[in-house]
Amino acid sequence: MTRRLQNVLVLVLVASAPRPALAQAPVAYQVSFPEPEHRWMLVEAHFDDLPAAGALELRMSRSSPGRYAAHDFAKNVFDVRVTDAGGAALEVSRPTPHQWTVRGHRGRVRVSYRIFGDRTDGTYLAVDSTHAHINMPAALMWARGLERRPVIVRFAPPTGSGWRVATQLFPGADAFTYTAPNLFYLMDSPTELSAYSLRTFTIPDAPGTPMFRVAVHHTGTDAEVGAFAADVEKVVREARHVFSEYPRFEGNTYTFIADYLPWADGDGMEHRNSTILTGTSSLRSNRLGLLDTASHEFFHAWNVERIRPQSLEPFNLEDVNISGELWLAEGFTSYYGPLVMVRAGLTQAADFAAEMAGVINTVLHSPGRALRSAEEMSRLAPFVDAATSIDRTNFENTFISYYTWGAAIGLGLDLTLRQRSGGAVTLDRYMRALWERHGRPGGALPGTVDRPYTMADLQQTLASVSGDAAFAADFFARFIQGRDVPDYERLLDSVGFVLRPAAPGVASAGQLRLQDSGDGVRVVAAVPYGSPAYAAGLERDDLIVSMAGGAVESPAAFDRAVRERKPGDEVPIVFERRGIRVSAVLRLAQEPRLEVMPAESAGRPLTAVQRRLRDAWLSSGARNSF
Ligand SMILES: [Zn+2]
Known part of the structure; x- marks a missing residue:
């Protein structure tokens, strides 16, 4: 650790005066970039106030919040040095590839290491001369037993780089110092350092007025970022109507961090108060595609970040979590991403219909549906979500993405609820009920969820929203735990869309x-x-x-x-x-492929009832709110 960081620590500790939460020293990191062009960075960490007896177990994570497969982030760590506060080397053993066990310290341990990273997405680390794109589990070593301690991170960008910081971490003593209330929040806080373009907007909401930031590191123009931020604002305003309110973002701020670069990889990753959006395409060439990802990830601020399955809470950084609820956490989010876009006027009903046709085709015609339910597909996430293996799988035949199947279930449930209630009960109302029961109550520790849901909670909430426990039990038995699919032809007809063979006779x-x-x-x-x-x-x-x-x-x-x-x-x-x-x-x-189109485009009459139900479904919540 450098003297500079020590000075910063003193400042921060003095500044945060009533300090009952800081009974023990915060874990402190300094992150610097001596040779960014060679794609590595230097991490120096201080672990103080340690119980003198006992070893310090330092870990690199094996998973990253929002990603469901196991990773070996330790593989890119090199040049590890572990000393006491005076700089004397300490004894280190390696019981697993992911752990450094430090013995014989006298309450204070200093660690420095270099770490390589060359993938710009929502999971890994990327360092180059244009930016440092840091996913914390891929970058920072942490200590078992100190998970609840506050954290200070000081970034030292290359001299003259013009880099600034975009992150959901809490602002600290200066523009490059940030804090996190605990390890969970730190690991959930990806950070971009670059000369990005920034736009901000606020939207009044009870009880507060959250600030939204759109930080874009790209090769296009600043004007394109302005136009993109205006589109993002439409998405952000529209998504609110589903839940009637925004989550209480920690720090009252939500940050979209986008890297649209030819050398990036396509991804989107949700976090509590921010999202990472990456892609090789540009705002000019792929405006709606990039916006669709933003819409999906922002919906996650409610659905999965706060309306969270018990199976993902707390998130296990040392192994993977297995969850049978990703058809809702990811799948319903995949349904709402494009639905919010069409409601916000960013896309047309026909675009949304084409998207739903793709979802229906996949679920109806994939052979995997004969083998596993949507719940069972969710449990395969550790093997398919950014998982790598050198041996082949037959997932083409045995797996259907819980994103796709879940979106199909979202569509089926939404239209079923609307049809059986004449439009009075909707999936929006179901999501709002989940929000009220499981999301809004929040967590005692920042970044955690105290009332995560179980599968039984989901079914029970459907029973109360629909007013029909038998219906809810039947829906879960057939479509979530069973392998049945709703009658999409009949359901789509109720809102004036036609589902029919796309290539009859072919x-x-x-x-x-x-x-x-x-x-x-x-x-x-x-x-x-x-x-x-x-x-x-x-x-x-x-x-x-x-x-x-x-x-x-x-x-x-x-x-x-x-x-x-x-x-x-x-x-x-x-x-x-x-x-x-x-x-x-x-x-x-x-040829089994089906298509979905508005009744009038298919030469069918559209009744007044169909039109009313369709409008209530696809038009802005601003119009529908009551
Ligand atoms: Zn997602």
């Missing part, structure tokens, strides 16, 4: 991913269970030689050969499987 061999592999047309993804190609014995890696006696020259030629035939036609096919030639018969099916 033949299909099943969703095959084919590639020109140099030696022919190869199947490069698992073949869907139950599809014509599956029945014919085709599988990943097989090389398609001929169809109906003619050579198959390209993936496009295969598609053409299928489409010039009719559903039910039987076509001889020859392929090579593990070096052996196989002859089979491909019995083509009807």
